Every structure is written in structure tokens, then in C-alpha cells.
Amino acid sequence: MKLTTLRPVAAILGIFALLTVSAQAADGWPREIKTSRGVITLQHPPQRIVSTSVTVTGTLLAINAPVIASGATSPNTRISDDQGFFRQWSSIAKQRAVKRLYIGEPNAEAIAGEAPDLIIIAATGGDSALKVYDQLSALAPVMVVNYDDKSWQELATELGEATGKEADAAKTVASFDAREKALKQSIHLPPQPVSALVYRPDGKAANLWTPASPQGQMLEQLGFTLAQPPANAASGQTQGIRKDIIQLAGENMATGLNGKSLLLFAGDQTDAKRLESNVFLSHLPAVQNKQVFALGNDTFRLDYYSASNLLTQLETQFSGH
Incomplete structure (x- = not known):
């Protein structure tokens, strides 16, 4: 291919890249997310989310966030499946090939092995991984969330903002709220x-x-x-x-x-x-x-x-x- 042909192609690609960056900026990326451990900056919508909290994983799945792996609880109980995932969303996790990282005690090495671009930690509860926060924050941005002081709808909205899934979160919440209102x-x-x-x-x-x-x-x-x-x-x-x-x-x-x-x-x-x-x-x-x-x-x-x-x-x- 001649040089004269390559230049227009390069110019077009350059314009496309600028448009992509501009589109991201228009959508609010990079994005600053406030957490109890300070502000984290996300350059783009995360694609490889690791949830250290089996409680939070369900809400991430509900808003279609790209959660690839999760901590788990004891398997094969009346609340958990053979992986230690909660039964209410176990089938969804299997459909989306969510990997079990560990049972109970957080494992920083297992998390690192998944190359996450966002790690989510619960601030309280038995599934909190705060004790390895420093190790995890060296791997990727770490978002600390609270689930014991808010409704799941509020948590879904918070997670939606951090993951770029605002529309999915809003749709899920609106659908549930409509059903709740009808039941009332x-x-x-x-x-x-x-x-x-x-x-x-x-x-x-x-x-x-x-x-x-x-x-x-x-x-x-x-x-x-x-x-x-x-x-x-x-x-x-x-x-x-x-x-x-x-x-x-x-x-x-x-x-x-x-x-x-x-x-x-x-x-x-x-x-x-x-x-x-x-x-x-x-x-x-x-x-x-x-x-x-x-x-x-x-x-x-x-x-x-x-x-x-x-x-x-x-x-x-x-x-x-």
C-alpha cells in the first residue's frame, strides 16, 4: 500500500480515537467514586470485577455488572449451592461463568490471579475483606461498600454508578418497586x-x-x-x-x-x-x-x-x- 493511501487511513483512525475518548468523557469517564476509604478513580467502565462479598455479588449480577469472580460462603447449606454461592442467584452465576475464588477467608493471591480492574469489598459483615484492603489496593481500585445501612436498591444505584450500569440499575429497581407497590x-x-x-x-x-x-x-x-x-x-x-x-x-x-x-x-x-x-x-x-x-x-x-x-x-x- 502506498504512503499516500496510509495517511488518510491513519487520519481516520486518529479521528475515531478522539471521538471514542470524547464519547467516554461525555459518559462521565474517567469517574471518581467516593468510598469510606477515600476516592477512587476509574478511567473506564470496569470489565473484570471481583466481588469479595458474596452478599454484594447478587446485586452486581442483578444490574448486569461484569463480575467475573466472587468470594463464597460454606457450600451445600440451605442458603448456598455446591460452590457456596447463594441459592437465589446461583443459576445466574453459573450462566455467566462466575468463578468461586475462595470460601470464607479472603485470599489476595486468588484475587490477583483474576487480574481485576475493580475489586469490591463489604465494609461490615462476615464476608468483609477489609483486613486485606492494602494488599488488594495495590492490584486495582478497591470500592468499599456498606450493605447493612441501606436497601438493596440504594446499593444497586451506588454500584451502577461505579460500573457504568446506571441504566440497568434503574431498570431493575423500577421493576421491583412497581411490583412492591402493587403488592402493597x-x-x-x-x-x-x-x-x-x-x-x-x-x-x-x-x-x-x-x-x-x-x-x-x-x-x-x-x-x-x-x-x-x-x-x-x-x-x-x-x-x-x-x-x-x-x-x-x-x-x-x-x-x-x-x-x-x-x-x-x-x-x-x-x-x-x-x-x-x-x-x-x-x-x-x-x-x-x-x-x-x-x-x-x-x-x-x-x-x-x-x-x-x-x-x-x-x-x-x-x-x-
Whole structure:
């Protein structure tokens, strides 16, 4: 090819490159994202996202973010599949070939092996990888997010901004909110107020969802009223640490479960019967009046998928009341 032919081609390619850069700039890239560990700068929409939080992974999948690998929890439980991914989005993860990096304890080497261009860490919870933050921040930008003080919709919006999936996040949230609004108009609420809780397997303690929790927020959006436990009912272990739960233990468990109905999260009908048979709780009005409702094993952490399943549970439980 002659030089005179190459020059116009080079010029065209140069113009195309400039247009591409301009288009990226117009879409907001590079983009600065505020996190609890400072501001991170993303030069372009991430293509290889690693989630160290199995809780956050579900929301990333819901907004079609390119998550390639994730930390996991213990496999083959009633909430997790054979990889340790949550059952509510397990099939989606398989379809998208999301790789399991490790179980439980964060592994910086495994994360590095995936060559991520964005790493997402939970600020709190059992799946937080903050202790290896410094190691990970040397590999790629690290986004620290909180999921215990906001709804999954708020988290989806936050993640959408960081991943360039704003439109997907908005569409997912709008679709869910429309379904939630429709359900609010059709269900018949059980006796109010309600105590929304996670009942511990040994029957000696419970975690009570507060209005600040995603579960509490969702219930209130649907018209439920959360019962306020006595101020002295909370265990000192959780005061000042977490805003989403109040830990009730020992004799304080019965005192704190003062709702006229009990909504049992992260549990099924077997767990509801176990609670009803607890001699220390048998005197509660909600138990005596058979107002104990199990809302599914996958509702301990809410993402789009588990929250959608929760709507189905509420519809099934309360449409006929």
C-alpha cells in the first residue's frame, strides 16, 4: 500500500480515537467514586470485577455488572449451592461463568490471579475483606461498600454508578418497586406491629431487624409497622456497632419480641414451629394467636433476587388473610 493511501487511513483512525475518548468523557469517564476509604478513580467502565462479598455479588449480577469472580460462603447449606454461592442467584452465576475464588477467608493471591480492574469489598459483615484492603489496593481500585445501612436498591444505584450500569440499575429497581407497590395494595397485613427477626438455631437468641435494616425498610414500605422493643432488651454486644439488628438473648428475647405478629426471616416452616415450641416464648401473644410467619431461608441478606422471593412469600402468606 502506498504512503499516500496510509495517511488518510491513519487520519481516520486518529479521528475515531478522539471521538471514542470524547464519547467516554461525555459518559462521565474517567469517574471518581467516593468510598469510606477515600476516592477512587476509574478511567473506564470496569470489565473484570471481583466481588469479595458474596452478599454484594447478587446485586452486581442483578444490574448486569461484569463480575467475573466472587468470594463464597460454606457450600451445600440451605442458603448456598455446591460452590457456596447463594441459592437465589446461583443459576445466574453459573450462566455467566462466575468463578468461586475462595470460601470464607479472603485470599489476595486468588484475587490477583483474576487480574481485576475493580475489586469490591463489604465494609461490615462476615464476608468483609477489609483486613486485606492494602494488599488488594495495590492490584486495582478497591470500592468499599456498606450493605447493612441501606436497601438493596440504594446499593444497586451506588454500584451502577461505579460500573457504568446506571441504566440497568434503574431498570431493575423500577421493576421491583412497581411490583412492591402493587403488592402493597393487595395484601392484608397481619396484626400490627410486627417483630421481624432471625431466630438462632439453638433457640437461645434472636436478631431483631431495625427500621434501619434493608428488611425493616422493605416491610415499612409495604405498610408494616415494626414493634419497638423495650430499651433494656438489647444485648450490649450489638449496641453502637450495628444499626440493622438488635440482638436479643436469654430472658430479653421474650421481652424484645413484643410484636403482635412475628415475621421469621432466614427461616422456613420448620423454624417457625421450633420457635412456637420454645417454652420461654409460648406465652407471647403472637405465638398463642398463631401469628408466626416464616419468610424463607434466603432472606438473611437482601439482594434483588432474595427480595423478589420475599415479595412472593409475603404475597403467599398474606393475600388470603
